[in-house]
Amino acid sequence: MPTVKATLHGAVSIVNAIATGMGATLGISLEVEALIEAQPGKGIFFDNNESNLSARLIREVVETSVPRQELEVNKIRISIKSEIPSGYGLKSSSAISSVVSLACARLFKPKATDMDILRDGVKASIKTKVSMTGAFDDASACYFGGFAVTDNINIKIVKSEKAPEDLTAIVFIPRSRKRGNVKKLKILQPVFSQAWDLACKGDYWNAMILNGLATSAILDSDPKILTDLVENGALGASVSGNGPSIAAVVKNDRISNVKKVFSSLEGETLVSPINNKKAEAHEV
DSSP: OOEEEEEEEEEEEEEOSTTTSEEEEEEEEEEEEEEEEEEESOEEEESSOOOHHHHHHHHHHHHHHSOHHHHHHEEEEEEEEEOSOTTSSSOHHHHHHHHHHHHHHHHHOTTOOHHHHHHHHHHHHHHTTSOSSOOHHHHHHHHHOSEEEEETTTTEEEEEEOOOTTEEEEEEEESOOOOOOGGGGGGGHHHHHHHHHHHHTTOHHHHHHHHHHHHHHHTTOOHHHHHHHHHTTOSEEEEOTTSSOEEEEEEGGGHHHHHHHHHTSSEEEEEEEBOOOOOEEEEO
């Protein structure tokens, strides 16, 4: 059996989907790579020391996306390399579930469509409780790149388009991993609805700022950082995912101004160009 290598990228939030089931995201160039090898035998094996959470998720993706009769006769080895810090709202689990689903499809289901591949990853995310909504918005931007506006409840892409190439995401990862109560985001459901409507119209930056103010109010993030970022040239700025990371999207000539806003805070700052490239997989 051949070995397949699949690659896709991370994303940042434009509109958080937890309150309404509708989300929007933007692809960034932090990369995740999966190497999957099948040999005669049985069982799923990991080459890296995956954390319990991602090992459970990956196992579930393999069991969802590989036909049962193939699981019975193949020993599947998986190796994951990721540049995306996990647990900070940067879509690491969506990227991992999608990249594993893509690699499995290339090996065992060559006729699978992009949507089949994404659906398998989303199903596994819901089943392992890694995500409340299945995070179809995150998976879409990780997989297709660019902007993705989605209806997560019906697993439907409402709008997908490339982002301007001269943009970069500056992501601040605070030292403290503290986040507020995510379920409380539902309190501001009408506000998130409004942000999503803006994203549907292509007004991504106002959608992102509105989302940022609403999420920071509930998830214990300081909203003043967002206004400082905009004042210093960020087009859009928001808590990413359920936090605690904060993402600002800027034109390339404003990168240093926006980085300065984060420089007084405790944590690390990542600079990641926007990604418009679709996920790819090939035999190695």
